[in-house]
Amino acid sequence: MDLYSGGFGVEGQWNHLGNVVTAAGTTTTKGGVVRLFKGWNSIEKRANEGSFTADLIRNLSFHYNESDNFNPPASIVTDFFNKVLPPGSGTGKDYGFGRRAFQEQAGAAHELV
Numbered sequence: 001m002d003l004y005s006g007g008f009g010v011e012g013q014w015n016h017l018g019n020v021v022t023a024a025g026t027t028t029t030k031g032g033v034v035r036l037f038k039g040w041n042s043i044e045k046r047a048n049e050g051s052f053t054a055d056l057i058r059n060l061s062f063h064y065n066e067s068d069n070f071n072p073p074a075s076i077v078t079d080f081f082n083k084v085l086p087p088g089s090g091t092g093k094d095y096g097f098g099r100r101a102f103q104e105q106a107g108a109a110h111e112l113v
Contacts, residue, residue, distance in 0.1 A: 025070030025089060033063045033098075059100035067092045 037043050037057050046054035069090050077085045 025072070025087065026068065027070050028068040029066070031063070031065040033061050035059070035061045056099055061098045063094070063096050063098065065092075065094040067094075 035058075037060060040058070043054050043058045047058050067090075069092075070087065071089070072087045077087075079085055
């Protein structure tokens with residue numbers, strides 16, 4: 001008996017592998033980076049004159065992110081007893097700041113938990 005005819009599943013034969021398993025969810029991501037002191041004339045002038053402190057201040061950034069991830073698996077995943085496992089999911093919030101120095105040649109990011 002053919003399961004497919006002309007590239008389409010034959011009616012009544014499509015579920016030969018068992019019950020249909022669906023995976024559904026949402027993916028939400030928000031994020032932002034703010035460089036508060038970028039473009040301030042007094043800080044830019046001092047940084048361009050070679051002030052290390054002014055260079056750090058102009059390249060100081062603050063970041064924030066939220067995430068609610070849903071990542072459906074590429075195939076059905078089962079445990080040892082052939083029970084279908086749910087797809088992985090997670091939530092998270094990230095806060096932090098970053099800094100760059102030496103005309104943006106070196107940098108670091110710091111996460112605040």
